[in-house]
């Protein structure tokens with residue numbers, strides 16, 4: 394049932410997959426690496442400290458952003474057994490043939506315009522599976538809704554395959570953009586994902602989606618990863634060349 398809906402819509406939101414304690418290790422790493430206070434993901438002291446760091450030392454904030462996604466707690470969290478099972482279920486493929494990339498903890502600041510992702514498909518950023526076998530996992534660590542810039546997506550847009558994307562220069566302090574063109578018809582179908590900590594959303598690699606605008610006063614915090622099917626005929630790791638002698 395999950396697979397049929399995922400195939401049709403190109404995304405699936407599943408409620409209450411994880412407990413609120415499951416991401417505690419990620420929070421501990423973030424606070425430890427950033428020297429930040431934080432009892433929980435919605436702790437106002439954590440949000441204030443993130444705001445202060447981002448304003449007073451953007452490089453340190455960027456460095457923390459880059460480091461946190463490499464931590465073992467984050468990598469473990471996004472690959473918990475329950476999530477792996479859902480990936481197998483949704484894609485109808487054996488989890489033993491999957492690998493992951495693009496582990497992320499997004500810290501979307503109030504009013505940010507530098508790191509919002511414009512309309513894109515995952516295949517633009519992650520060319521490992523050009524035909525889109527696999528999926529993106531996206532999970533809120535704070536509540537995500539249209540007012541704080543939650544993800545907007547175009548249901549069914551994955552059926553059109555991979556669209557040409559621009560690759561703008563990865564300027565310091567700005568997220569790299571592989572933006573694609575969207576039509577007025579596409580935009581008319583767009584919807585926002587309202588989700589809560591514990592929920593998990595899965596996107597097809599060719600689903601057209603983007604970040605909204607965070608008009609709230611708090612960070613919107615999410616995490617995720619990309620699952621790639623190594624058994625797909627067109628899988629290309631991109632960096633491992635084997636020489637057969």
Ligand SMILES: O=C(O)CCC(=O)C(=O)O
Nearest residue numbers: 499510544603604605615
């Ligand atoms: O959470 C967001 O703002 C966007 C995330 C996204 O589009 C992605 O990870 O591909």
